[in-house]
Amino acid sequence: MDYVFKNQREKISIVKGKGYYNNVPFGDEISERSLFYDEIIRELSFDFNQCIIRLNQCSRNFIKDTDGCNVLYLSDTDGGYPRKGVAVKTNNEIKEYPNLRYVDLMINEKNIKQGKLSIFSHEIGHVMMENIWPNFPVGNSVKPHASMAVTDYFLAFYEGFGEHFQRLVYDNVDYYNKLQREQEGFRDDITKLWHSKIDKDLRLNAVLNNQYIHKNLLPSLDTSSMELQELIVLEHLSPIFDKIKLKNAQEMLSCEGVIATLFYRINTNKDIQYNYACRDFYNNFLIDKIPEDTDIRDIFNPFENVILKNFYVWSKLKGKINDDSIIFIDFIEEWLKCFPEDREELIKIFISTTIGKTITNKLAKLYEEAAYYGLIGDMKNYLECCNSYNAFLDSLCEQAIEGKINLRQNIGDEFWITNKDFKMKPWMYIEEEFPLRVNVNTASIYELCTFKQIPYNLAVQLVKKRDEQGHLNRDEIINIIGKEI
Structure with a gap:
């Protein structure tokens, strides 16, 4: 028996977009006899994609909203998006699902052969979050989001969760790894200069190597004739990282690449994956209760286990978050309440990934010194810094695990100000400015x-x-600027 799906044949429906019906996207189910359908289903049948579809159904079971099956909607809108509300035509009958959340992708016979469907898990990650947390907060930033960019806590959290699936896909699906290698020939060098290609490569490699914690560098250009708007965009989207300079705590927690790295490290951690909760916890995500003689590990694998923990923590958080919340810290603290058995690993992951920046600047200074000496090949000083760094890191983790220090004590307050005289486009291709x-x-x-x-x-x-x-307080800002904010 499958405790997740009511009907195995209704795991996912592939719908070709045709327009709108009663103000929601409308389309026909693709014929199961078509070669295009076979190609899509072949990729969605990879074990990892099946796992992701299953987890999405768990999020729907959790909120008790299971009307309609999971949908992959194929539209002509470039990119990928989580949507809500769809009408599907099957056997000349139109069925409306106004509350159904699903993935909208521009997939066709050509780009599917180029690995475009690899983004599916990223977008369904957003769908899962919106299922559990339908009114997820909107942040303050009007700047374009990208993995290397610094925006705000909420946008970084939302996008970071989706982005960490892109690294997971390449960890778990050999097919996408092969396509990636085949596309890295010398003839394609110029295509690697395009923004979305740069961003995608970072999401795969910078997440793995924790590069996003470093400051972004402005590319080497003659900036004397550039407008401020162009300079801001250039710096904001720069994929160049300064190896010997770290972001501050607020910058890290407002960068979706840093958040993606944290999600990736938490959700791939074996200790956290294998810490299973009590049986009743899992019944929240199923259509039927698990019999007492059934091992929970036979129902959910370790990766599914850790993602279900994410779901549960979100469900506990959504009524507690406000505009002043530091959402990732709140997420960590709520996880520790819900799953205290994960305390040691979770705190170690968070502090080591952020180089203790949310607690103190002292560890970061040792890190930056080690980075400098490592860069120039000064072995003696490099090893001394490494030894001091590791000892201090261990001490910070131990104190945090014992509750002697606070994970947010060096973050400081946000001070958002609006410049009504200066406007920015949220994206280069959008004419409207804010x-x-x-x-x-x-x-x-x-x-x-x-x-x-x-x-x-x-x-x-x-x-x-x-x-x-590490941060400025209100009085310091006023003293420097000479004006109330």
Whole structure:
């Protein structure tokens, strides 16, 4: 018996978009006799994709909203999106599912052969989150989201969860690894310069190597004739990382690449995966209760187990979050309450990944020194820094595990200000512009320079002091800017 699906044949429906019906996307189910259908189903039948579809159904079972099967909607809208509400035509009958959340992808006979369906798990990750947390908070940032960019806590959390699946796909599906290698020939070098290609490569490799914690560097260009808007976009989307300079705590927790790395490390951690909860916990995600003589491990594998923990923590968080919340810290703290058996591993992952930045600047200074000596090949000083770093890291983790220090004690407050006189496009291809809104504790020098009361030299001073301390408080900002925020 399958405790997740009512009907095995209704795991997922492939729908070709035709337009709109009663204001929701509408389409026909693709014929199961078509070669295109076979190609899609072949990829969705990979073990990892089957696992993801199964987890999505668990999220639907959890909220007791199981009307209609899971849907992959094929549209002409470039990219991938989580959607809500669809009408499907099957055997000349139209059925409407106004509350169904599903994945919308632009998949066709050509791009499916290029591995386009590998993004499916990313988008269904968003669907899972929206199933559990339908009114997920909207953040303050108006800047474009990208894995390397710094925006706000909420956008980074939402996108970071989706992005960590892209690394997981390549860990678990050999087919996509093979396609990736085949596309890395010398003839394709120029295609690697396109923004979304750069971003995709980072999501695969920078997540694995924890690169996003480093400061972004502005590319080497003549900036003298550039407009501020162009400079901000260039710096915001730069894929170049400074190996010897770390982001501050607020920048890290507002960067979806850092959050993706944290999700990846948590959800692949074997100790956390193999810490199973009590039987009643899993019954929340099933259509029937598990019999007492059935081993839970026969129902959910270790990866499914850890993702279900994510779901449960979200469900506990959604009524507690407000505009001032530091959502990833809240997520960690709620997890520790729900699953105390994961405490040691979870705290170690968080502190080591963020180099203790949310607690103190001291560990980061040792890290940056080691990075410098490692860069120039100074073995003696490098090893001394490494030894000091590892000892201090162990001490921080031990104190946090024992509850002697707080994970958020060095984060500081956000200070969001809007510049009504300076507007930005959320994306280059969108004509509409919005007033720039920045957090003073994460804003770049060029973003600060958009404010009339902050000349370049003052912006440099502000960022320098912020980097030295980890964050600025309201009085310090007022003293430097000379104006209330």
